[in-house]
Amino acid sequence: MKLTKTLLASTALTVVAGAAMAGGHMSDSMTLVSWGGAYQASQDNAYVVPYVAMNEGVSATWDESSAEAVAKLRAMNEAGNVTWDVVDVVAADAIRLCDEGLALEIDHDEQLADAPDGTSASDDFGDLIVSDCFIPQIVYSTTFGYRTDLVPEGVAPPSEICSVFDLETYPGKRSLERRPINNMEWALLCDGVAKDDVYDVLETDEGQDQALAKLGTIKDSVIWWSAGADTPQLLADGEIFMGSTYNGRLFSVIEEQNQPVAIMWDAQVFDLDGWIVPAGLSDEREARALDFVSFATDTQRLADQAKYISYGPARLSSAPLVSTHATLGIEMAPHMPTDPANAKNTFLYNYEFWADYRDDIDAKFQAWLAQ
Template identity: 65%
Template sequence: MTITKLLGSAALALLPMAGGALAQEAGTELPPCDNCSDSMVIMSWGGAYQNSQLKAYVEPYEALTGITVTWDESSNEAIAKLRAAQEAGNMPFDLVDVEGPDSQRACDEGLAVEIDADEALAPGDDGSKPSDDFGDSLINDCYIPQIYFSTTFGYRTDVAEWNGQTPDDICDIFDTETFPGKRSLQSSPKKNLEWALICDGVPAEDVYDVLDEDGGVERALAKLDTIKGDVIWWTAGAETPQLLADKEVVMGSTYNGRLFSVIAEQKQPVAMLWDYQNFDFDGWIVPAGLDEARMNRTMHFLRFATDTQRLADQAKYIAYGPARASSQPLVSTHADLGIEMAPYMPTNPENMKNYLVNNIEWWADHQDEVEATFQNWLAQ
């Protein structure tokens, strides 16, 4: 898998910049935008992630251009919303933030327009071509990735019933004897099935082969059945942090950046379980059906928001790795807390002993059927 190479290089790139200073503000010489609309609606995920986008590039862009940006926090229903909008012939969104597999679906279904990265995006500040700078993260023709993130687990460090033990293996999620208490998992087969198979004895590299076999999905569900009664299912990334903080669950999966907020910003007694963290991309797609003025505005914003400095800036607010190779040396400390971000980055070698890379093509092809099976299983 070539993505792993990129992740590896990113991890290395993170190491030497322990004392990296904030790079000087770039992008002040923003080219004018001709025939552009004066407002945008951006669909994103809400919570801490949207906030990092707001701080790193939306607020600066608003300040430079005077336009207004409205947010729609429905990225977890992005495909449905786009499809409804397309049928209505009235596209309310100018830019949509989705995970890798959803970008593949949107592109396949003609819901997103194809973008020539070299033409539309700014070159890296080291002069590299965008297509080289983003490299393998340009997983399809419609997708402009911003960051890679991982889905991983957080657990409370003050659970008396655990007798001082802490979960350090992914399969501790399935061990309700040693680690009693409620868990929160995403209400989606993605990632859960992979973890279930690994804990059912499947080697990590064979996970997707097993899922492809007849009965592979059922095998994973059977493993999940063993803890079904102890699970609270979440749909929004902010739920697990909240459930952990409220002691409603003792451990739960979520995006690593959300856990950073709980641990570093809210100072909750929560720690991270990095074992078999699952990597995926998050990025932009431009919906099909925009008129010229809106398209111009969106492309103008996109060029601004994905330049080397802005992507690096985002990592000052949330612990996700920028998708541009040239941004990685610029990642440093948290903007408000002054904390070194490296230990919280999914690419930190300490955190990368075991990991999975989300197989985007497999999920784009099989999401429909596996999702249906999973939801039926959930409803029973």
């Protein structure tokens, strides 16, 4: 194992070094895969435009398929024709891709840029490197937005997670994601389970029933969403009082569309998004992909992305460099999920737990929904 690792690292080194010296050994076109929308635009502005400007003759094409990245990469791998070079996925998918041998293992210190002060990449990213294949990019959070104009008179705006389950104080519909992840945790938290015990409880059949029973108390008032754009639309139309979605989507509803919406940060769930390089690329394409990824995840580039969207850069060293929004001109730091004022009570997506329990709990959850 150690031998293979050193071998891998040295091969990668020679490839990178060789490519850097000769220059001509990297393929001059690449296909990047992302989620589309404002997020992909922010990546295009912060990473791709400067990269293409620096490397003359290189062209990049976008494919908006990140939602089906695992299935498509598996199919491509079986067909023996991988057409993607760099793929943006959530951390859970990166772990699965790594497990299935569909993503390239990365030596983070060798293949990624150091921080400006010389800190190695693995120290700079820290715990966010949740898989050997995963190159972290942003921290985003799933949290709640609510209509400020629908808060009943004489009542304080919702400030803690259990107001989601409190239909008496805060009447109105909610929107929750149509999957067990996050919802089960929130339900248990509001059913008297201590934060540290949530996953121990959720491992048991009784715990799962308890969470579903708690969700059952608001089931009739919930609209279940499956696309990230659903909750912002429902909020903007006044269809719901509060709903969960990604914090960047709420930022754009609030600051760009000026809707009467506010964010409730309590018990927000942090998740990571980043790059993987598919396994089985030709040497030229792999060299280009690694070169791009190394550039796109350096300290400055990650900080630049925050000019376009309110997701926190994954490097520690990028945080002080986060500046103002590119068009709105507002300070971005207070809108980051990682900002100390917002991150008083947070969860980190439990990758290990959900890798094991996802199939089982999802089956129960979907059956519960359908009844």
